Amino acid sequence: xxxxxxxxxxxxxxxxxxxxxxxxxxxxxxxxxxxxxxxxxxxxxxxxxxxxxxxxxxxxxxxxxxxxxxxxxxxxxxxxxxxxxxxxxxxxxxxxxxxxxxxxxxxxxxxxxxxxxxxxxxxxxxxxxxxxxxxxxxxxxxxxxxxxxxxxxxxxxxxxxxxxxxxxxxxxxxxxxxxxxxxxxxxxxxxxxxxxxxxxxxxxxxxxxxxxxxxxxxxxxxxxxxxxxxxxxxxxxxxxxxxxxxxxxxxxxxxxxxxxxxxxxxxxxxxxxxxxxxxxxxxxxxxxxxxxxxxxxxxxxxxxxxxxxxxxxxxxxxxxxxxxxxxxxxx
Numbered sequence: 001x002x003x004x005x006x007x008x009x010x011x012x013x014x015x016x017x018x019x020x021x022x023x024x025x026x027x028x029x030x031x032x033x034x035x036x037x038x039x040x041x042x043x044x045x046x047x048x049x050x051x052x053x054x055x056x057x058x059x060x061x062x063x064x065x066x067x068x069x070x071x072x073x074x075x076x077x078x079x080x081x082x083x084x085x086x087x088x089x090x091x092x093x094x095x096x097x098x099x100x101x102x103x104x105x106x107x108x109x110x111x112x113x114x115x116x117x118x119x120x121x122x123x124x125x126x127x128x129x130x131x132x133x134x135x136x137x138x139x140x141x142x143x144x145x146x147x148x149x150x151x152x153x154x155x156x157x158x159x160x161x162x163x164x165x166x167x168x169x170x171x172x173x174x175x176x177x178x179x180x181x182x183x184x185x186x187x188x189x190x191x192x193x194x195x196x197x198x199x200x201x202x203x204x205x206x207x208x209x210x211x212x213x214x215x216x217x218x219x220x221x222x223x224x225x226x227x228x229x230x231x232x233x234x235x236x237x238x239x240x241x242x243x244x245x246x247x248x249x250x251x252x253x254x255x256x257x258x259x260x261x262x263x264x265x266x267x268x269x270x271x272x273x274x275x276x277x278x279x280x281x282x283x284x285x286x287x288x289x290x291x292x293x294x295x296x297x298x299x300x301x302x303x304x305x306x307x308x309x310x311x312x313x314x315x316x317x318x319x320x321x322x323x324x325x326x327x328x329x330x331x
Contacts, residue, residue: 003173006066007180010059014184018051022188022195030090030198044193047090048185049201052152053083055181063173075113075211078106082135082207086199096253100132106207107131114215131210134231137238138206144261145193145271148202150279151234152182158230158286159212165293166221175212178205191271225305229289233281236312237261260319267323281315 020026022045030047085102088094107128142148156179163172185201188194197205209231216222228235237260245252257266264274288304295301 003169006059006063006173007176009062010055010177011180011184012055013058014051014055014181015187016051016184017054018048018185018188018195021045021048021051044196046196046198047087047200048189048195049083049197049199049204050087051188052181052185052197052201053204055184056177059177059181063177075110078109078113078211079204079207081106081109083200083204086139086201086203090198090200103132103135103203104128107135107210110207110211110214114211114218127214131207131214133239134210134235135203135206137234138209139199139202140238140241141234141259141261142197142202143257143259144265144275145191146186146189146275147261147278148197148205149182149186149189150275151231151282152205153179153186154279154282154286155179155209155231155234156182156212158289159216159227161286161290162222162226162293163216165290168216168219168221171212171216178208178212191275193271223292223301225301226289226292229292229305229308230286232285232308232312233278240316260316263319263323267325269322 021028026045028047028050029045081102085094085099089099110131111124111127138148138151141151156175160172160176160179163169163175182205185197189197209227213222213224213227213231216227217224241259242252245256245258250256257263261274261278264277265271269277285308288308292301292304295304
């Protein structure tokens with residue numbers, strides 16, 4: 001019973017704090033005005049990620065008090081660094097190089113903490129690069145009502161399920177807490193959103209997604225393809241969009257609205273319809289990822305991952321078709 005109390009506290013705290021932040025009573029209001037990257041038409045408060053972080057903090061204190069143990073110190077430091085620089089960026093734009101430096105520092109702390117078994121320097125470098133990309137891609141994908149919060153619920157929820165299936169109780173509890181805190185935030189962010197997550201939430205969730213993925217992989221019980229598939233709705237969209245823009249010689253550091261989920265909304269799909277379709281995608285990829293825990297043969301894994309690769313290829317073509325139809329209708 002105590003095990004389930006902690007996620008409930010995370011949920012209730014995140015919900016209460018996010019509701020307060022979204023209300024007119026909150027003295028802490030960061031307005032997100034419509035811009036080059038946004039899909040909303042009117043200013044909406046952001047910084048709702050503080051609600052998620054409040055839920056995580058409350059749950060961590062309660063968890064420690066109940067004797068479940070404290071989080072790894074350097075993981076806490078890394079999370080704090082990401083949250084702090086991201087909140088500062090929400091309040092006042094921070095130069096990209098400073099943000100990147102903090103991201104790299106947090107990634108190095110994470111990799112050194114969780115990967116003592118891996119001595120090859122090139123692997124450490126690759127992991128640091130992947131962590132930094134995960135931090136940023138999660139931020140890039142936080143551009144639609146209910147999207148990043150939903151990925152937090154589904155993504156960390158499926159990591160918790162994987163931990164439970166593999167007998168990793170502490171891991172399952174930790175990731176369930178993150179999922180619960182995201183759910184508390186999502187109640188205020190589901191279309192039509194009353195508040196956005198902001199960098200303080202999205203960048204931190206990207207860091208934690210990388211942290212718990214690498215943690216399970218380094219311990220040997222979580223195959224690398226499992227978290228990759230769980231978070232693939234974000235990873236595929238952000239990564240394909242980045243390479244597409246590079247090939248088109250676009251300025252990839254500038255704000256844009258060419259992610260595939262943004263194309264659907266701009267083509268006439270509502271936020272609610274688009275995010276529900278994305279939830280179905282998250283559910284399907286998460287369920288398939290849990291199956292990969294049981295399928296040990298290379299052939300089975302290649303078949304499942306190949307099927308998802310084909311699916312994403314078809315999905316990209318369908319989005320292009322919807323986009324083309326939307327432009328023709330507008331004309």
